[in-house]
Amino acid sequence: MVRHTPFVIRLKDRTVAGSTMQGVELGIDPGSKHTGIAAFSERGGSRIGLYALQLDHRGGQIRDKLASRAALRRGRRSRNLRYRAPRFNNRTRPQGWIAPSLRHRVDGTVSWVSRLSRWAPVTAVHVERVAFDTHLLSAGRPLEGVEYRYGTLHGYEVREYLLAKWGRACAYCGASGVPLNLDHIHPRSRGGSNRISNLCVACVGCNQAKNATPIEEFLTDRPVVLVKILQQSKAPLRDAAAVNATRWALWRALTATGLPVATASGGRTKWNRSRTGAAKSHTLDALHVGALDHVTGWPSMVLVIAATGRGTYARTRADRYGFPRLALPRTKQHHGFQTGDLVRAVVPTGKKAGVHTGRVAVRSTGNFNIRTRHGSVRGISHRHVRLLQRADGYGYTTHPEARNRAAFPPPPEGGGIHAGGN
Ligand SMILES: [Zn+2]
Structure with a gap:
């Protein structure tokens, strides 16, 4: 056995020479x-x-920790302390940062x-x-009607492109986190094309309210939105690579x-x-x-x-003004264990009797907490705990794979985005 989680074994009863490896x-x-x-x-x-x-x-x-570090540094700089000469501004970001x-x-x-x-x-x-594949879109060919009804590859690329271009929100009311329809900015019935430049995404409410109304009429009382949509519809998604x-x-x-x-x-x-x-x-x-x-x-x-990270080097906790509030233990290990180790505890008697497997949080008292699949168990004596795997910066759990839909589904409407009818 090489590892407990993920479970890895090394086969010792065969040689490389006599084996064929499928890979x-x-x-x-x-x-x-x-x-x-x-x-x-x-x-x-x-x-x-x-x-x-x-x-x-x-x-x-990571973002939160860096933001809090930046805030503390900013606080130190503006505090009424001795004069500090500005550092020479020679800091640049390397290519590909x-x-x-x-x-x-x-x-x-x-x-x-x-x-x-x-x-x-x-x-x-x-x-x-x-x-989305910009090569598939670059031809600029219009979306055929059948492509968003039956979900061809080109249709799926168009959807992902439009979702990115319109920020996964309704172009008219800005609603996000709702099912979004493809919407023709200039309605089909009034000669609007199927090209990407005439398509946006809209929530079901706006999509139905607009229907075959000309966009200028639909947005009469919201001229700012009208100008923004007309501008954005013509502009291609330039920062496709940056996205x-x-x-x-x-x-x-x-x-x-x-x-x-x-x-x-x-x-x-x-x-x-x-x-x-x-x-x-x-x-x-x-x-x-x-x-x-x-x-x-x-x-x-x-x-x-x-x-999960590997803990912190700081051996003291600070209050909100940055003064030390309490001292943490000088060592990370207690009774041979360290926070983050994968352990198995067999408790013979008492309220916590049973077998608990999971990630341990150690305390210098020797009473540990173990986070198992079923929740956290507190106050387990180190005498009942056995090590399965050393902490490696990750916490491991399992969950069942998502349930399937029908084996042979009807033509899909697409993930979270449906074809608008106008
Ligand atoms: Zn809307």
Whole structure:
């Protein structure tokens, strides 16, 4: 046994010389909060999912910590202290710099890809590099009616493009987090075209209220919105690459590992998933990245890997003015354990009797807290605790894979975006 979680064994009863290795491939669906990674074997365009893991990033925590550090420094600078000469302004950002919270997503994902290729014979990586394929759109060909009714690949790329261009919010009222329709800015019935420059996204209410009304009439009492929509409709999404900056950085980092990296667009993933009838989850998206014919199965459980960090170097807590409030223990380890270790406690008697497996939080008193799948168990004596795996900066849990829709679904309406009728 090499590792407890994820479970890895080394086969000792065979030699490289006498074996044929089929190899596995990885699919990656990079997200802002979660990244799905699926290991699968592929033969002639048919995929079988073998292992699924979901990476939970801590970009939000990193951003908050940096913001609080910046606030403390700003406070120190403006305090009435001795004069400090300004530092010479020679600080520049290197080429390809991305914010630390985004850099963490890239580094974390690449780190897990290299771990997986250490444990399994990974032969290729498939990654979503962009949300939509600008090459497919660049021809500027109009969306045929059938393409948004039956969801062709081109139709899916158009949807993702429009969602990015209009900021995933209704163009007329600004509502977000609601189902959005494709809307013709100049109505079809009044000679408006099917070109991307005449399409926007609108909530169901606005879409129906506008219907075949000319846009100038629909927005008579809101001239500012009218001007904004007409301007934005003509402007192409110029920063398409910037929208996807993190994904490009991830692609560059993966390419640098030396593995063959195949790229695809998010629109294609959605289209694939609509054909196999798979539910929406980060890991199923990862399994559906790139060119494929069909998917014959996937694991029922997902390993959730949450980036937790490795604790803090600070050995004191400060109050809100920055003065020390309480001293923390000088050491990280107590009774041979450290916060973040994966442990198993067998408590024979008492209120906490039973077996508890999970991430431990240590205290110098020797009474530990263990965060298990079912919640936190507090005050477990270190005498009952056994180490399974040392802390490595991640917390591990599992959850069941998303449930499927019908095996052969009707033509889909598309993920969260429907065809408007006008
Ligand atoms: Zn609206």
